[in-house]
Amino acid sequence: MFDIEENLKELPDKPGVYLHKDSYGEIIYVGKAASLKKRVRQYFRSHGAVDPKTATMVTHIAEFEYIVTRTEMEALLLENTLIKRWLPRYNVMLRDDKTYPYIKITMGEPYPRLLKTRILKNDGSKYFGPYADVSSVNRIIDLLRDIFRLKRCSHTEFPQGFRPCLNGHIDKCRGVCSGQADRDEYMKDIRSVVAFLKGGNREVIAYLKGRMKTAAEAMRYEEAAKYRDYITSALSVVEKQRVELLSSGNMDVILSTEPNDASVAQVTVFFVRDGRLVGREMHHLDAAAGSGKTEIVSAFLSQYYINQTIIPKEILLEAHIADEGLIEELLSKNLGGGVKLIVPERGKKRELLRLAQNDVDESVKRLDERLRAERERERELTDELCRVLCRTDTPSGPLRLEAYDISHTAGSGNVGAMVVFEGNKPIRSDYRRFKIRGEEKGDDYGSMQEMLYRRLKRGVALDKGFDRLPDLILVDGGAGHVRAAEQVTRALKLDLDVAGMVKDDRHRTRGLIFGNRETDLKATPTLFHLIGGIQEEVHRFAIDYHRGVRKSAAVRSQLDDIPGIGEKRRNALLARFGSIDAIKAAEEDEIGAVPGMNRSAAREVKAYFAGR
Numbered sequence: 222m223f224d225i226e227e228n229l230k231e232l233p234d235k236p237g238v239y240l241h242k243d244s245y246g247e248i249i250y251v252g253k254a255a256s257l258k259k260r261v262r263q264y265f266r267s268h269g270a271v272d273p274k275t276a277t278m279v280t281h282i283a284e285f286e287y288i289v290t291r292t293e294m295e296a297l298l299l300e301n302t303l304i305k306r307w308l309p310r311y312n313v314m315l316r317d318d319k320t321y322p323y324i325k326i327t328m329g330e331p332y333p334r335l336l337k338t339r340i341l342k343n344d345g346s347k348y349f350g351p352y353a354d355v356s357s358v359n360r361i362i363d364l365l366r367d368i369f370r371l372k373r374c375s376h377t378e379f380p381q382g383f384r385p386c387l388n389g390h391i392d393k394c395r396g397v398c399s400g401q402a403d404r405d406e407y408m409k410d411i412r413s414v415v416a417f418l419k420g421g422n423r424e425v426i427a428y429l430k431g432r433m434k435t436a437a438e439a440m441r442y443e444e445a446a447k448y449r450d451y452i453t454s455a456l457s458v459v460e461k462q463r464v465e466l467l468s469s470g471n472m473d474v475i476l477s478t479e480p481n482d483a484s485v486a487q488v489t490v491f492f493v494r495d496g497r498l499v500g501r502e503m504h505h506l507d508a509a510a511g512s513g514k515t516e517i518v519s520a521f522l523s524q525y526y527i528n529q530t531i532i533p534k535e536i537l538l539e540a541h542i543a544d545e546g547l548i549e550e551l552l553s554k555n556l557g558g559g560v561k562l563i564v565p566e567r568g569k570k571r572e573l574l575r576l577a578q579n580d581v582d583e584s585v586k587r588l589d590e591r592l593r594a595e596r597e598r599e600r601e602l603t604d605e606l607c608r609v610l611c612r613t614d615t616p617s618g619p620l621r622l623e624a625y626d627i628s629h630t631a632g633s634g635n636v637g638a639m640v641v642f643e644g645n646k647p648i649r650s651d652y653r654r655f656k657i658r659g660e661e662k663g664d665d666y667g668s669m670q671e672m673l674y675r676r677l678k679r680g681v682a683l684d685k686g687f688d689r690l691p692d693l694i695l696v697d698g699g700a701g702h703v704r705a706a707e708q709v710t711r712a713l714k715l716d717l718d719v720a721g722m723v724k725d726d727r728h729r730t731r732g733l734i735f736g737n738r739e740t741d742l743k744a745t746p747t748l749f750h751l752i753g754g755i756q757e758e759v760h761r762f763a764i765d766y767h768r769g770v771r772k773s774a775a776v777r778s779q780l781d782d783i784p785g786i787g788e789k790r791r792n793a794l795l796a797r798f799g800s801i802d803a804i805k806a807a808e809e810d811e812i813g814a815v816p817g818m819n820r821s822a823a824r825e826v827k828a829y830f831a832g833r
Contacts, residue, residue: 223284225265232258236296237289238303241311244283250311251303253296253544257287274511278311293547294554301523313486313508313520322358324349324418326411332372332397332404333411335362349418349531365417368429368451369410370395372402419531426452472535474573476581477517480508481592487585488521491577493533503584515542522548522562532556538564539574598747599644605748609733609740610693610718619644623676623691624722624759625706627657627668628767636770637672638763641691645751647758651689654766666705669696673709681713694719695752697759700734722756730756780804783829785822793817794826805830 237257241250241264254260264279290296304312325336329345337358341348366373372394374386386398395402417425433448474491486508491501504525508517519542526532532552541564542548552560565571599619607615622642629635635657641648655672673694679687694710694717696702703721710717721734730753732739742749779801780791797815798804804812804826813823 225282225284228285229262229265232261232287233289234258235289236291236293237287238296238299239285239287240303240307241278241282241309242284242286243281246284248307248309249281250278250309251300251307253293253300255293255296257289261285261287272511272513274311274509277511278509294550297523297544297547297551298527301527304520304524308507311509313506313512313517315504315506315521315524322355324358324362326414326418328411330377332402332407334372334375335365335414337362347415361418364451365414367393368425369414371410371414372397372407374398471533472537473533474537474577475518475521476539476574476577477514477521478581478585479514479517480510480512481589484509486512486517487581487588488517488525489577489581489584490525491573491580493573501580515540518542519544519548523551526552526555529555532560534558534560536560536562537570537574538562539578540564601747602645602751605745606693609748610720610735616692619646620692621689622693622695622755624695624697624755625669625672626697626759626763627665627672628763629668635668636763636767637668638759638766639672639676640755640759640762642751642755645754651686652762653687654762656770665698666701669698669702670705670709673706674713677709677713677715677717681715690715691717693717695755695759696721697756699723700737703734722752724756729753783825785825790815790817790822 234256235258236253236255238251238253239257239261240248241252243249252260264275264282288299290299304314308314322337322339323341325338326347326349327333327336327344328347333346338348365371370393374394376398386394395407397407413425413428429448429452433445433452436442436445436448472493474493476489476491478487480486484507486506488504488506489501490504504521506517506521518538518540522536522542532555534556536552542562545562549560549562563570565574603615603620606620620643624640624642625637627635627637637655637657639653639655641651653676655675657668657671659667659671676687677690680690694706696706696719699721703719706719710719718735723731723734723739725731730742730749732741732743733752734740742752780786780794786794793815794804794812798807809820809823809827812818812826813820
């Protein structure tokens with residue numbers, strides 16, 4: 222048995238990370254310390270001086286571990302890694318890490334491209350973001366691609382005879398594939414794009430104005446008008462400032478709220494670039510009740526900025542935080558220059574904080590109102606579902622609903638789809654697709670059973686991505702589909718409710734079949750709209766998957782029928798031309814220039830399609 226008192230005596234007076242565990246061995250808190258000996262002892266020696274959250278946590282500590290590091294900076298980095306790995310109950314954690322999109326410039330390519338991505342890779346590319354407004358990211362990318370006529374395709378090699386795509390023909394690209402682009406000029410424009418994304422929009426606006434002036438002086442008035450429109454778009458996308466706040470400078474402003482009833486805190490980041498407020502992001506963090514604002518801000522800074530490519534030299538805070546100097550050192554190291562955490566007491570920066578706080582107060586008020594309305598709606602839906610399912614126990618949270626549907630063409634090419642809802646919200650990350658393997662032709666029941674068996678068996682085995690079992694299984698069909706699904710749940714000895722979503726003569730949702738009894742959903746509008754939406758969503762998901770499989774099979778079957786065209790050549794042709802129609806339209810020399818092809822194989826391709 223772990224003896225806390227004895228292990229406290231063995232703690233070293235060195236920097237490191239400590240892990241508190243409960244009686245089940247689960248890690249409930251990860252912390253860092255300049256001195257493990259002094260810091261860990263404080264949890265068990267304090268008398269009335271700790272906050273309520275810490276006091277509650279200490280009652281659950283059954284044992285602890287620690288990891289010694291060389292420096293306090295190493296401890297900070299390790300703490301951040303372990304928090305993300307173990308998700309301890311009492312730590313403040315950034316919930317939406319890596320969910321926002323970034324703008325990526327593929328600097329590792331000869332002619333870099335501009336992309337939207339949600340995944341950061343150590344591939345030599347430049348990343349900007351994250352951005353909370355996805356539509357703004359799309360507009361920024363489209364604008365910059367159009368202004369600088371950037372390369373859009375993913376090809377990096379262009380063999381002789383490579384045909385430009387539509388973007389090249391309509392002057393949306395400068396023709397890299399045809400050898401018309403000057404790389405020095407291209408990279409000069411890429412540097413302008415980088416400056417733009419770093420907040421230096423004045424330089425880009427000046428560049429566009431120069432192009433407009435040159436075109437106007439040469440009496441190329443249509444071109445001048447085009448650059449005038451680009452300037453207008455650039456200003457509307459990047460400079461959506463509400464007020465000029467400072468005379469100059471780039472900075473971020475960080476404000477937080479305390480955890481709400483759902484143990485969720487909000488941190489808002491305001492971006493100031495060239496003295497103007499240009500954007501705002503809201504982030505939500507899991508934080509136990511009793512977590513203070515300064516603790517939340519400290520955790521946010523170390524987690525949020527750890528992967529950022531753009532860190533301003535000044536970050537404004539409303540109050541000083543613990544480990545302020547250490548976090549400044551960490552951020553400065555990431556930036557490659559000095560970063561200061563500032564708590565302004567007067568002047569324009571203090572006024573900026575006040576304006577930002579008013580904005581946060583209003584947004585929190587609106588969010589709370591939406592959350593209350595959402596909870597009432599979820600409670601109503603849960604109550605209605607429990608009434609239909611004849612449940613006497615009503616869960617405290619929303620039910621997890623999994624809906625299943627089968628799609629095929631005249632009994633062939635059967636595929637299955639599963640969509641997931643929690644309350645009235647789709648959980649798209651949990652959607653799954655199934656290619657049916659062993660069904661009899663046209664056997665919907667057999668297909669449904671195979672899909673359910675594969676899904677639920679993986680759930681019983683606690684396979685990652687399948688380990689959460691549903692509260693209710695919804696099948697697209699009537700009593701026969703319900704009985705088929707129930708046979709699977711009984712075979713796996715699972716006590717799960719199964720209901721069928723039945724439609725009327727117009728193929729619209731009519732009711733739910735449960736326990737040999739149909740409930741007319743039109744009498745309960747809230748439930749009617751939910752089940753109708755779920756039924757449409759699973760049907761759409763199944764059909765989209767089936768169309769994709771069918772289209773892929775059709776394309777591949779045509780190419781597979783051509784003598785001398787195997788899997789590698791087939792894939793190379795599709796990668797080069799993109800479609801069967803494009804291959805048909807291509808010249809024999811173009812087909813022969815595709816990697817892996819030769820003149821003989823190209824003749825076979827042309828001969829095959831000539832006879833069709």
